[in-house]
Structures are given as C-alpha cells and as structure tokens.
Amino acid sequence: SIDAQRLLGRIRELGGIGRDGEGRLVRLAASDADRLGRDRFVGWLREAGLEIAIDRMGNIFGVWQAPANAGHAPILVGSHIDTVIDAGIYDGCYGVLAGLEVIETLKASALVPSRPLAVAAFTNEEGVRYSPDMMGSLVHAGGVGIDEALAAVGTDGSVLGEELARIGYAGDEEPGFLKPHVYLELHIEQGPVLEREGVPIGAVENLQGISWQRITIDGVANHAGTTPMSMRNDAGHAAARVVTFLHDRAKASNTPTVATVGTMRFEPNAINVIPSRAVFTVDLRDPFEHRLQAEEAALAAFLENLAADGGVAISVERLARFEPVIFDISIVELIEAAAKKRGYASKRMTSGAGHDAQMMARLAPAAMIFVPSAGGISHNPREHTADAELVAGANILLDIVAQLADQ
Amino acid sequence: SIDAQRLLGRIRELGGIGRDGEGRLVRLAASDADRLGRDRFVGWLREAGLEIAIDRMGNIFGVWQAPANAGHAPILVGSHIDTVIDAGIYDGCYGVLAGLEVIETLKASALVPSRPLAVAAFTNEEGVRYSPDMMGSLVHAGGVGIDEALAAVGTDGSVLGEELARIGYAGDEEPGFLKPHVYLELHIEQGPVLEREGVPIGAVENLQGISWQRITIDGVANHAGTTPMSMRNDAGHAAARVVTFLHDRAKASNTPTVATVGTMRFEPNAINVIPSRAVFTVDLRDPFEHRLQAEEAALAAFLENLAADGGVAISVERLARFEPVIFDISIVELIEAAAKKRGYASKRMTSGAGHDAQMMARLAPAAMIFVPSAGGISHNPREHTADAELVAGANILLDIVAQLADQ
Ligand SMILES: NC(=O)NCCC(=O)O
Ligand SMILES: NC(=O)NCCC(=O)O
Numbered sequence: 001s002i003d004a005q006r007l008l009g010r011i012r013e014l015g016g017i018g019r020d021g022e023g024r025l026v027r028l029a030a031s032d033a034d035r036l037g038r039d040r041f042v043g044w045l046r047e048a049g050l051e052i053a054i055d056r057m058g059n060i061f062g063v064w065q066a067p068a069n070a071g072h073a074p075i076l077v078g079s080h081i082d083t084v085i086d087a088g089i090y091d092g093c094y095g096v097l098a099g100l101e102v103i104e105t106l107k108a109s110a111l112v113p114s115r116p117l118a119v120a121a122f123t124n125e126e127g128v129r130y131s132p133d134m135m136g137s138l139v140h141a142g143g144v145g146i147d148e149a150l151a152a153v154g155t156d157g158s159v160l161g162e163e164l165a166r167i168g169y170a171g172d173e174e175p176g177f178l179k180p181h182v183y184l185e186l187h188i189e190q191g192p193v194l195e196r197e198g199v200p201i202g203a204v205e206n207l208q209g210i211s212w213q214r215i216t217i218d219g220v221a222n223h224a225g226t227t228p229m230s231m232r233n234d235a236g237h238a239a240a241r242v243v244t245f246l247h248d249r250a251k252a253s254n255t256p257t258v259a260t261v262g263t264m265r266f267e268p269n270a271i272n273v274i275p276s277r278a279v280f281t282v283d284l285r286d287p288f289e290h291r292l293q294a295e296e297a298a299l300a301a302f303l304e305n306l307a308a309d310g311g312v313a314i315s316v317e318r319l320a321r322f323e324p325v326i327f328d329i330s331i332v333e334l335i336e337a338a339a340k341k342r343g344y345a346s347k348r349m350t351s352g353a354g355h356d357a358q359m360m361a362r363l364a365p366a367a368m369i370f371v372p373s374a375g376g377i378s379h380n381p382r383e384h385t386a387d388a389e390l391v392a393g394a395n396i397l398l399d400i401v402a403q404l405a406d407q
Numbered sequence: 408s409i410d411a412q413r414l415l416g417r418i419r420e421l422g423g424i425g426r427d428g429e430g431r432l433v434r435l436a437a438s439d440a441d442r443l444g445r446d447r448f449v450g451w452l453r454e455a456g457l458e459i460a461i462d463r464m465g466n467i468f469g470v471w472q473a474p475a476n477a478g479h480a481p482i483l484v485g486s487h488i489d490t491v492i493d494a495g496i497y498d499g500c501y502g503v504l505a506g507l508e509v510i511e512t513l514k515a516s517a518l519v520p521s522r523p524l525a526v527a528a529f530t531n532e533e534g535v536r537y538s539p540d541m542m543g544s545l546v547h548a549g550g551v552g553i554d555e556a557l558a559a560v561g562t563d564g565s566v567l568g569e570e571l572a573r574i575g576y577a578g579d580e581e582p583g584f585l586k587p588h589v590y591l592e593l594h595i596e597q598g599p600v601l602e603r604e605g606v607p608i609g610a611v612e613n614l615q616g617i618s619w620q621r622i623t624i625d626g627v628a629n630h631a632g633t634t635p636m637s638m639r640n641d642a643g644h645a646a647a648r649v650v651t652f653l654h655d656r657a658k659a660s661n662t663p664t665v666a667t668v669g670t671m672r673f674e675p676n677a678i679n680v681i682p683s684r685a686v687f688t689v690d691l692r693d694p695f696e697h698r699l700q701a702e703e704a705a706l707a708a709f710l711e712n713l714a715a716d717g718g719v720a721i722s723v724e725r726l727a728r729f730e731p732v733i734f735d736i737s738i739v740e741l742i743e744a745a746a747k748k749r750g751y752a753s754k755r756m757t758s759g760a761g762h763d764a765q766m767m768a769r770l771a772p773a774a775m776i777f778v779p780s781a782g783g784i785s786h787n788p789r790e791h792t793a794d795a796e797l798v799a800g801a802n803i804l805l806d807i808v809a810q811l812a813d814q
Pocket of ligand 1: 091125126127133134190352353354355630631632679
C-alpha cells in the first residue's frame with residue numbers, strides 16, 4: 001500500500017502554496033503562484049529520483065525508467081496542479097500527487113515493471129485564465145497546435161507563452177513526445193453522486209461534452225433617471241434575460257444538461273448609467289453530443305430573438321468545445337475489480353467535470369477513478385474529501401498501475 | 408447677450424480635459440482628471456476677476472461683489488464639473504460655464520447689481536465614485552455633515568476627504584458659508600422630451616425622487632460541470648432574476664417610474680464556477696414619493712421571496728435616497744417669461760435626473776432651465792446639444808439673473 005502520511009502531507013503542503021492576500025488559494029495557470037507550486041512538485045520528483053521532462057507547453061513529467069523496460073511506452077498517471085480562483089486543495093493536485101506516490105511506492109518495492117511509469121502535471125487544466133480548459137493535455141494529444149496554444153490571451157491580457165517563459169516553465173520537449181501505453185487519472189468527483197450513494201470509488205466510464213462561449217451584448221448607454229423604460233437598449237437587462245433563460249431551461253428539463261453563467265461584466269458599470277455593454281460566459285454540458293448541440297441551438301435561437309426585439313447587438317465567441325468521451329471499458333473493469341479486491345464498493349459513473357483524461361483518451365486507452373466530494377462541493381475552499389477516501393483511491397490506483405506494469 | 412464663442416469654446420476645452428487612455432472622458436469626482444478640470448475652471452474665474460472661495464467639501468465658488476451690494480445674499484448659479492465614466496461634455500459643465508459667462512457678461516455691462524452674483528461648481532454631483540450623488544450641494548445645504556461626507560469610501564476604495572486633499576481642493580470655507588438669495592441651474596435635459604416636442608427651453612418645475620441601493624446576494628460556489636441544476640445556489644442567477652423583475656415591472660407599469668441596474672459584479676467570476684456572490688446596484692426613480700416607496704416595497708418583497716426559495720442570502724445597503732422636489736413657482740414663471748421675450752417656446756417639465764438644484768432648493772427659492780439633448784442621450788459620449796440651443800439657454804439665464812439682480 002502507499003504511504004498515506006506522505007501523500008496527505010504533500011496534498012496539504014501544495015494546498016498551502018499560492019494563497020492570496022485574503023488567504024484564498026489562487027494558483028492560476030502560469031502565474032507566480034503556479035510557479036511556486038510547480039517548483040515544489042519538481043522538487044518532489046527529484047527527491048523521488050525520477051527523470052524530469054518539461055515540454056514547450058509547460059507540462060511536467062516525472063519518469064521512472066529501468067534498463068529492463070527502456071523504450072517501452074509508459075503507464076502514465078496524470079492530472080494538473082493549476083487551480084481556479086478561491087479553490088480547494090484537492091482538484092487536480094490529488095491525482096498528480098497520488099501518481100507520484102504510486103511510482104515511489106512501486107520503485108521502493110521489489111517489482112521491476114515491464115514498462116516505464118510516469119506522472120504528469122498538465123498546464124492550464126482549469127481554463128480560468130486561458131481558454132480552453134485541459135489545454136496542456138489537449139496540446140499533448142495533438143488536438144491543438146503548440147503555437148496556437150502559446151498565443152492564448154488570458155483574462156488579464158497576458159499571453160500564455162510569455163507567462164510560461166517568465167515563470168521558467170517553457171520547456172524543451174516537443175508536446176506529445178511521451179506516448180503512453182495507458183493513461184490513468186485519479187480525481188475527486190467534484191459532484192454529489194458518490195457521497196449521496198455511500199460508495200467510495202467511482203469507475204468513470206464517460207465524460208460529458210463541454211461547450212464554452214463568450215457572449216457580448218451591445219446596447220446604448222444612457223441616463224438612468226431620464227430615459228423612459230420604453231426607450232432603453234439595456235445591455236445588462238438583455239444579459240440577465242440570457243442568464244434566466246439558460247438556467248430555467250436546464251432546470252426544467254429532465255436531462256442532466258447543466259448551464260452556467262460564471263462570469264459577468266457590465267460597461268460602463270456606473271450606478272446611474274444604463275449599461276452599454278454586457279460581457280459574460282456560458283458553460284453548457286451534457287453527456288450526449290446531440291443534446292449538447294440542441295442546447296447550443298436553443299441558445300443561439302434565443303439570442304437571435306433577443307437581438308431582434310431587444311434593440312441590442314449580440315456577438316458570440318467560442319472559447320472551448322469538446323465532445324463527450326467514452327473511456328476504455330477494459331480499464332473501467334480493472335478499476336471495479338481492484339476496488340472489489342480491497343473491499344470497496346464502486347459505481348460506474350459519468351464525469352461532470354472536464355479532465356485531462358478526456359484529451360489523453362485520444363492517444364491511448366484511458367479511464368478515471370473518482371473519490372467522493374463532501375457535499376458535492378468543488379471549485380470552492382470548502383472542497384473536501386476524507387483522508388481515508390483519499391488513501392483508498394490512491395491504493396486502487398497503485399493496484400491498477402502495478403497490474404498494468406506487470407503485464 | 409452672452410459671448411457665444413467664449414462659452415462654446417470653454418465647454419469644448421473643458422470637455423477635452425481628463426480623457427483616459429482610450430480617449431474616453433472620465434473626470435470622476437476628486438480624481439487627478441477632476442483636478443485638471445478644476446484648475447482650468449479656477450483659472451477662468453481668476454481671469455474674470457471673481458473672488459474665489461473653496462469650501463472643505465471642495466465646492467468651488469466664484470463671486471462678483473461690488474461695494475454697493477456687499478453683505479447682500481447673492482444670486483447663485485451652479486452645477487458641477489465632475490463626470491461619469493465615458494461621459495459627454497455638457498452634463499454639468501454647461502451650467503457652470505454658462506453661470507460664469509453670465510457673470511462676466513453682466514460685469515462687463517453698465518449694470519451694478521443690487522446683489523452679488525456667484526457661480527458654483529459642486530463636488531461629486533454624479534455619485535459614480537462616491538455615494539450619494541449631489542454630495543457637494545447636499546453638504547452645502549446641510550443635508551449631511553461634512554465629516555460624514557469626507558469619510559465616504561469610493562468604488563475604488565479611496566476616501567473622498569483624502570482625495571480632495573491630495574488634489575489640492577480641500578478648501579478652508581465651512582460648507583454652507585454662502586447663503587444664496589436665489590439658486591438657478593441651467594442644464595441639458597439628458598432626456599428626450601424637449602427634442603421630441605421641438606421646444607428649445609424647459610422650465611423645470613419639479614424633480615423626481617431617487618432611491619439608490621446596493622444589493623449583495625450570497626450563494627454557494629460550486630463546479631459548473633458536476634453540480635445538478637436542482638442542487639445550485641447560484642448568486643448570479645438570483646441577481647439576473649432581480650434585474651429582469653425590476654425592468655419588466657417598470658416597463659409594464661403605466662407610470663413614469665424608471666428602474667436601472669447599472670453595475671454588476673460576480674464572484675469568483677470564473678467560467679466554470681457557479682457564482683458564490685453577485686453585487687449590483689439598483690436605481691429607482693419616480694416623481695411621486697408614495698410611488699417611489701411602493702416600488703421600493705415591491706423590490707423588498709421580491710428579494711424576500713427570492714431568498715426564501717432561491718437558497719441565497721440577500722443584504723441591502725442604502726446608497727442614496729432623495730424625495731421628489733417641487734421648484735419655486737415664481738422662478739419657473741420667470742423662465743417662461745424670459746423665453747417668451749426672446750421668442751422661444753418653453754415647456755414646464757419634470758427633471759428625470761438628480762441635480763444640485765434639488766439640494767439647493769432646501770436653502771433658497773430654486774429652479775432649473777433645460778435645453779434639449781439630441782436623441783435624449785446622456786451619460787454617453789454621444790451626448791449632444793446644438794450650439795444655438797446652448798446659447799439660447801445661456802441667454803435666458805442671463806436675462807433672469809439680470810432681472811433678479813436688479814430688484
Ligand atoms: N476538473 C476540473 O475542474 N476541470 C476544469 C475544467 C472544467 O470546467 O470541467
Ligand atoms: N444630472 C445628472 O446626471 N446627475 C447625476 C445624478 C443622477 O443620477 O441623476
């Protein structure tokens with residue numbers, strides 16, 4: 001079994017790195033805080049005696065390779081260590097540190113694996129600073145070119161490539177240089193299902209599609225006191241109509257479709273001025289591609305009507321679009337079997353969140369293991385998973401990696 | 408008649424001061440840009456040979472006093488030179504510069520007025536950086552204490568008193584030191600009425616009540632992909648419901664009530680995080696106090712229901728509250744008579760915007776003159792009034808001041 005104290009200690013230590021003035025965990029991709037987190041992770045890779053490789057995308061790999069298995073495609077375990085704003089400490093970091101823990105455990109055992117073992121921390125999984133999310137693994141999987149990715153402009157106007165160079169994580173390796181035999185990712189569920197059902201292990205068999213758009217509504221700024229209601233072209237009101245449309249539609253449907261408006265900005269944003277502009281993002285998700293397309297079409301039709309009768313101009317920019325993914329069934333079955341062997345119940349489930357595994361599934365057989373999230377809360381400092389559940393998940397990962405590395 | 412070229416030239420010159428990096432006119436109260444505008448205005452007062460007085464509130468007064476009329480209460484013409492964000496050049500500045508123009512014109516004539524003539528530029532009329540609006544005239548009229556006003560914290564976290572000291576406009580005079588005999592204010596309408604009716608002069612007989620509130624909605628941050636619609640406490644969606652409620656209610660009513668949500672902020676404001684908090688402002692106005700109260704009550708009831716069924720906590724902060732004002736009927740009649748004498752049609756009307764006259768009416772008989780706003784547009788760089796209309800308004804002001812100063 002893994003060294004539970006070492007794993008839990010590292011999760012907490014990494015979770016303490018990158019706190020802002022108010023004590024909030026904010027380790028956005030390629031920021032100064034991210035540099036500190038990366039430095040700590042690389043230090044642990046070095047202490048574990050792994051070979052360290054960093055690609056041009058800033059993705060960090062730690063590889064344990066023995067003379068006997070050199071040249072074989074590795075078993076790769078990965079996730080990310082960037083965070084959202086005011087984040088919890090488990091999202092991403094748990095999977096990366098558990099990957100390292102599993103390799104250290106196996107390295108210290110008698111086993112000589114038939115394949116190299118590797119752990120990856122992918123750049124900008126969260127997609128908060130730069131779109132799209134899962135960008136590092138997307139580039140690794142060849143889904144977008146490295147030059148296009150490095151040119152991404154952040155919400156703060158920064159350029160990803162420049163920021164990676166600035167923090168010292170623009171590496172030399174070409175993205176995709178490491179071709180995994182299998183890709184595994186251990187992650188907190190970030191949703192309420194496992195906790196509600198009292199099941200400690202999720203065998204993730206699919207991952208829903210994600211559609212991200214940025215919508216800009218242009219109206220006419222005017223005086224809040226003198227402009228009759230009938231003569232307004234209020235961009236803020238039009239934006240509010242989109243928010244309620246999306247929310248009410250998704251809530252009323254009997255599908256698992258989710259719709260979120262997470263960001264909103266008014267211009268000029270003054271108390272006595274009718275907003276001339278509203279800019280906001282839409283996050284739509286559904287496990288089925290045809291339904292995701294139907295939701296996108298419904299939004300487009302609503303925006304068209306709104307522009308027609310609201311006296312506003314609307315433009316839409318696509319920030320990310322990923323189809324649903326179905327994971328490798330044989331690995332899903334391995335997860336179920338490993339859980340059973342350790343005496344844990346498991347449940348096949350859908351991932352509501354996007355993950356690097358979604359991209360890596362393009363390159364190699366892939367699947368994910370979930371552990372419960374207390375109250376289903378994530379992307380929130382209250383994100384929590386019990387120590388015993390974290391350790392259980394890491395031990396299942398250990399068993400599967402050991403089994404795959406022994407074949 | 409006044410010197411039209413001098414007046415128009417000054418309006419344009421002042422409108423060129425305080426442009427931001429994008430060329431937008433942003434001369435927020437007590438900012439560096441405001442200092443530049445004030446310096447220019449004070450320079451003109453000096454050139455005109457007026458006595459300059461600045462009070463602790465930063466209100467600037469230029470006074471023409473002759474030995475013959477010393478000690479008498481002055482005829483005061485005033486308005487403001489602070490602006491909103493991305494403003495037009497007429498709002499406030501027109502009235503201040505026309506006041507100066509009228510005094511210069513009378514000073515150059517044979518008239519020896521029976522009372523001193525004074526022009527005032529009041530601090531922070533717009534209320535964009537510090538609440539409430541009309542703050543300088545409110546303090547002058549004794550409606551709020553100077554210490555409370557100077558302690559006002561701005562949208563940028565600044566403190567008004569410190570900012571006034573920093574820009575060199577924390578004067579020595581006690582607020583209210585100058586007690587006017589009559590207060591007059593010339594202003595662009597900022598609304599569509601005069602243009603629509605083809606009338607060049609508005610004789611403003613009343614001014615609607617203003618209610619400003621800041622509303623904070625607290626929900627729960629959670630993951631946009633994993634959190635079912637039924638389990639969300641989405642502060643952004645709750646805020647959007649308030650925006651549509653207010654807008655739709657005011658639009659559907661057959662009263663002149665107006666409702667505006669001009670500012671909006673989400674937290675943490677990330678694309679894949681359900682907003683934990685939304686903070687926004689509400690601007691409600693109506694010419695009748697009982698109706699303004701009814702609108703406030705309807706909003707409060709809506710918020711109560713929203714908190715009950717939306718799973719969010721709502722707190723409300725009052726930023727400004729002014730009852731409707733009825734101006735002095737004898738001055739309104741003077742305006743009508745002066746317009747008629749110069750051959751202009753005039754119209755009695757309600758002011759939709761708040762103005763310093765609203766505060767000064769507590770101290771002295773007061774009224775306002777309006778000139779048309781093209782397209783009814785204000786608080787917008789497209790704010791425009793034709794030169795001939797600006798000159799007509801200033802000449803009406805000249806005639807009334809001359810008449811009052813001759814009594
Ligand atoms: N796991 C996770 O939170 N990924 C971020 C991308 C997403 O929004 O799903
Ligand atoms: N005149 C004017 O725009 N005043 C600002 C205060 C208000 O919002 O009415």
